Amino acid sequence: MSDTGINSSDLSSTASIANKISESFYPNGEVVITGTTMSQQPYQDRTLRSADPIKLIQGDGLYRNPAFAINAYAQSTQSAMHGIIASMSDLGDDVKISDPNDPRGTPLTGAAAKMEIAKNSMLTTGYAPSGFSESIKALNNDIINTTVQPTSSDMAYVTSEMGATVAEKTSGYIPSMEPGMVLNGGSRAIALDSILSDQEKEVYATKVAGLNNKANFKGSVSAFTIDFNTNGEGQNLSSLGFTINQEPSYISGSMQALPVDPSLLGSGSKKCNISAALIEMMLQVTNKIFIQGGTGVRTLVGPNFSLLTAENNSVSDHAFGRGFDIMAVGNSVTVADPLSKNIDTYRKGLHLLLTTLNGLTQDLHPDLIVVHDQLMAELGIAENGLEGANAAVRTKYPNLGRFVNFAVDSSHRDHIHVSFSPQRAGSFITPEIATAITGVSFTGQDAQSGISMDRFKQNFANDVAGSLSTDELMALLSTSGLFSLEVSAIFTAIAQREANISPGAINTDRSTGDFSVGLFQINLLPKAHGPKTFYLKYNASGQPEDSTALGYKLAYSIDSDNDPKTLAVKVQNQATRATVDKRVWIPYNQALMLAVTATESARVAKVIKKNEPIDEYCFIPWGDYGTEYVPGFIFKTKFSTALSVYLNRGGTDANLRKWIRTNIPQKSRAYSYIEGWMGGSEYDKDGNVL
Numbered sequence: 151m152s153d154t155g156i157n158s159s160d161l162s163s164t165a166s167i168a169n170k171i172s173e174s175f176y177p178n179g180e181v182v183i184t185g186t187t188m189s190q191q192p193y194q195d196r197t198l199r200s201a202d203p204i205k206l207i208q209g210d211g212l213y214r215n216p217a218f219a220i221n222a223y224a225q226s227t228q229s230a231m232h233g234i235i236a237s238m239s240d241l242g243d244d245v246k247i248s249d250p251n252d253p254r255g256t257p258l259t260g261a262a263a264k265m266e267i268a269k270n271s272m273l274t275t276g277y278a279p280s281g282f283s284e285s286i287k288a289l290n291n292d293i294i295n296t297t298v299q300p301t302s303s304d305m306a307y308v309t310s311e312m313g314a315t316v317a318e319k320t321s322g323y324i325p326s327m328e329p330g331m332v333l334n335g336g337s338r339a340i341a342l343d344s345i346l347s348d349q350e351k352e353v354y355a356t357k358v359a360g361l362n363n364k365a366n367f368k369g370s371v372s373a374f375t376i377d378f379n380t381n382g383e384g385q386n387l388s389s390l391g392f393t394i395n396q397e398p399s400y401i402s403g404s405m406q407a408l409p410v411d412p413s414l415l416g417s418g419s420k421k422c423n424i425s426a427a428l429i430e431m432m433l434q435v436t437n438k439i440f441i442q443g444g445t446g447v448r449t450l451v452g453p454n455f456s457l458l459t460a461e462n463n464s465v466s467d468h469a470f471g472r473g474f475d476i477m478a479v480g481n482s483v484t485v486a487d488p489l490s491k492n493i494d495t496y497r498k499g500l501h502l503l504l505t506t507l508n509g510l511t512q513d514l515h516p517d518l519i520v521v522h523d524q525l526m527a528e529l530g531i532a533e534n535g536l537e538g539a540n541a542a543v544r545t546k547y548p549n550l551g552r553f554v555n556f557a558v559d560s561s562h563r564d565h566i567h568v569s570f571s572p573q574r575a576g577s578f579i580t581p582e583i584a585t586a587i588t589g590v591s592f593t594g595q596d597a598q599s600g601i602s603m604d605r606f607k608q609n610f611a612n613d614v615a616g617s618l619s620t621d622e623l624m625a626l627l628s629t630s631g632l633f634s635l636e637v638s639a640i641f642t643a644i645a646q647r648e649a650n651i652s653p654g655a656i657n658t659d660r661s662t663g664d665f666s667v668g669l670f671q672i673n674l675l676p677k678a679h680g681p682k683t684f685y686l687k688y689n690a691s692g693q694p695e696d697s698t699a700l701g702y703k704l705a706y707s708i709d710s711d712n713d714p715k716t717l718a719v720k721v722q723n724q725a726t727r728a729t730v731d732k733r734v735w736i737p738y739n740q741a742l743m744l745a746v747t748a749t750e751s752a753r754v755a756k757v758i759k760k761n762e763p764i765d766e767y768c769f770i771p772w773g774d775y776g777t778e779y780v781p782g783f784i785f786k787t788k789f790s791t792a793l794s795v796y797l798n799r800g801g802t803d804a805n806l807r808k809w810i811r812t813n814i815p816q817k818s819r820a821y822s823y824i825e826g827w828m829g830g831s832e833y834d835k836d837g838n839v840l
Contacts, residue, residue: 338425338426338576338577339396339408339472339572339573339575340376340410340411340471340572341423341424341426341470341471341575342420342421342422343373343420343421343422344420344421349578350578354373354423354426354429357429357430357433357578358371358372358424358429361429361433361436364436365440365482365483366436366437366438366439366440366482367441367442368440368441368443368478368483369442369443369444370444371424371428371429371432371445371474372424373423373424374422374424374445374471375419375421375422376422376449376450376469376470377419377450378414378416378417378418378419378450379417379418381451382449382455383455383457383458385457385458387415387416388415388416389416390458391460392459392460392463393409393410393412393463394409394410394458394463395407395408395409395410395463395464396408396409396410396464396465396467396470396571397464397466397467397569399517399518399553399555399571399572399573399574400517400536400553400555406573408572410465422470422471423471424445424471424472425470425471425570425575425576426575426576427472427514427570427575428471428473428474428516428568428570428575430514431507431510431514431515431516431568431570432474434510434514435507435510438509438631439479439480439481439503439506440478440479440481440482440483440485440486441476441478441479441503442476442477442478442479442486443474443475443476443478443565444475444477445468445471446466446473446474450465451465451466451469452464452465466569467518467569467570467571468569470572470575472569472575473568473570474567474568475565475567476489476503476565476566476567476568477490477565478499479499479500479566481502489563490564490565493522493524493525493563496525496563496564497525499566500522500566503566504543504546504547504550505547505631505762507550508547508548508550509549509628509629509630509763510629512549512550512800515550515551515553515554516554516568516569516570517553517554517555517570517571517574518556518567518569518571519554519556519557520557520559520566521556521557521558521566522558522562523558523560523562524563525558526558528542529541529543529556530543530544531543531556531557531558532556536553536555537555537556543556548635549635549799549800605622606622606626606736606737606738606741607688607692607736607737607738608653608692608736608737609690609691609732609735610653610654611654611690611732611735612654613654614652614654614655615652616652616653616654617650617651618651618652618653618669618737619651620646620651620791620794620795621795621798623642623645623651623669624638624639624642624796624799625799626737626738627641627741628799630738630741631757631758631763632742632744632745632754632757632763633763633764633765634763635796635799635800635801636765636796636801636805636806636809636813637763637764637766637768638795638799639792639793639795639796640769640792641670641744641769642791642792642795643787643791643792644769644772644783644787645669645670646787646788647785647786648669648671648772649668649670649671651669652669653668653735653736653737653740654735655669655671657671658727663675663678665680665705665721665725667730667734668735668740668743669737669740669744670740670743670747670772672740672744672747673771674701674702674704674705674721674725675721675722676702676721679701679746680700680701680702680705680718680721681702681714682701682746682747682750682751683699683746683751684699684701684704684743684746685697685742685743685745685751685754686698686733686739686742686743687738687739687742688733688736688739690731690732690733690736692736699731700712700717702714702718702720702721703717703731704730704731704733704734705725705729705731706721706724706725706729707729707730707732708729742754745757745764747771748768748769748771749764749768766813767813767814767815767818769782769818769820770783773820773835774819774820779819779835780819780835780837781819781820781823781827782819782820782821782823783818783819783820784820784823784824784827785834785835785837786832786833786834786840787832788832789828789830793806807828810824810828811824823837826839
């Protein structure tokens with residue numbers, strides 16, 4: 151208790167303790183703001199958010215006493231950058247805080263204490279400045295970002311520049327292995343151009359240009375202007391006499407609505423950017439399908455363009471660039487149909503969109519999806535509240551985030567509305583800025599923080615020892631649109647056995663009947679899968695280039711021979727690692743080769759065309775043939791691996807076990823062993839427990 155000056159003589163009675171504490175906070179009985187610059191200003195609430203931070207740092211804002219600073223840290227600096235700047239101005243070596251890395255060791259003081267407090271407070275503001283000087287400048291210009299950073303486990307976060315999912319918590323940023331990546335710096339409910347750093351603006355320009363240039367996207371996500379003086383109904387927004395709320399959304403199981411910052415009302419026209427999360431979602435969706443639409447009318451009016459009233463005071467996400475109306479959907483621009491055509495076309499387009507979202511990580515799932523009112527019953531959409539776990543829309547698209555709220559409206563018969571809440575609108579922040587804020591160096595050494603989709607386009611031809619983590623492989627398979635979560639999890643466990651998850655692995659031992667390549671050791675010999683036609687997504691440089699190739703040709707690519715008969719002989723007798731087509735060593739191409747090996751080319755063509763992932767027993771080539779492997783495809787395979795990656799993608803223990811019991815047929819050699827396998831046993835090829 152030394153910080154408040156209490157000693158043993160002050161502990162003689164409750165009165166003496168209370169008096170001593172009171173004296174520490176209010177020396178000589180004076181109110182701390184009496185006589186200060188702050189007390190002379192016409193602030194209604196006298197909070198730190200209302201004060202000029204320059205004057206606070208000069209000492210006019212707070213009475214200089216460490217005890218009061220400690221209280222400020224506990225109550226004011228958790229989410230207000232103004233508070234952290236003000237409180238740190240009074241910090242000296244006599245103020246101590248616990249070292250989070252060594253709670254029982256020497257306390258942090260001075261500069262170290264300041265940095266630790268900053269690391270635990272500044273990230274909750276959503277500001278993302280490059281340093282204190284920029285923060286002060288922003289605050290002095292009365293630019294206040296009142297949005298809230300997501301902190302619930304229900305929330306997920308914006309992906310990186312490369313497509314990686316990056317978790318972001320109040321305790322600090324998690325580094326990524328990606329050079330030049332972009333992190334999510336917390337949510338900007340309204341991404342006003344005036345509060346963005348130069349780095350953020352650069353990222354926005356890159357992202358928007360990338361989306362607008364995609365063949366699978368037709369629409370506009372450019373910056374726009376919001377009129378905070380008058381809305382489209384002619385109402386003066388600064389004199390309405392009631393709070394204007396943003397679109398409510400479900401956060402941690404309850405409906406929450408954030409108010410529009412009242413300081414913005416009456417502030418004129420301001421340039422604004424489309425939500426970072428919305429841009430990321432559309433970038434990922436259009437990697438798979440075509441969408442056409444727009445960001446809607448951006449004016450602060452009530453639902454369906456009505457007047458704002460005290461009872462009708464909720465403004466659409468469109469007004470702030472967080473909403474997008476999808477008017478047409480298709481597998482490509484050439485086969486896309488307008489949703490207004492008829493209800494069957496609408497239903498087909500909605501299924502394609504939801505299937506695509508279902509295959510993406512939940513950080514890219516919107517908070518609200520509004521659809522055709524005549525689909526309410528068949529989708530099981532609730533009239534009020536979130537849809538239950540057994541609703542048709544939940545069971546059909548089980549990976550959709552549980553925070554996603556569905557609604558219907560007769561005005562949405564020609565389009566699908568998707569939008570993000572203020573709490574999940576996202577923002578872009580570079581590693582350099584994150585380092586400036588947190589003091590943490592982002593050296594790219596921790597691969598556990600995020601999964602780069604570009605990693606799956608990397609060519610492992612010259613990286614024999616390179617490997618993916620189990621979670622990376624699971625992400626590749628489950629987001630490729632080729633496999634369900636359950637099939638992806640089992641194949642991840644199989645790849646761990648086959649090649650230790652090494653994309654560059656190869657077995658050319660003809661005595662064992664092998665010319666097997668990659669993560670899943672796909673055998674390209676004539677008596678195995680060499681005669682099959684494989685689909686490929688990327689060229690040897692990792693650039694998109696759809697193509698097909700005969701398995702023989704992938705194994706022996708060094709000449710112009712395309713005759714299956716002569717190629718078969720060459721593969722059997724002459725093929726080596728050096729003859730393998732370089733495209734084979736790209737993980738994403740190996741996922742496509744896996745699908746063909748498991749189910750045949752025609753089935754994969756259907757999967758790609760209809761966007762319906764493989765969700766059935768398909769493991770015969772990995773041990774469920776002949777008599778050599780008694781436990782079938784699960785020999786030397788760990789159920790714990792499959793379960794771990796499945797849980798990490800949002801599945802449950804019960805669902806994975808149910809899928810296995812339901813889908814592994816009695817004809818499978820593994821059938822008699824699956825209960826023991828799921829119980830933790832691992833079997834050798836003869837069926838003995840290892």
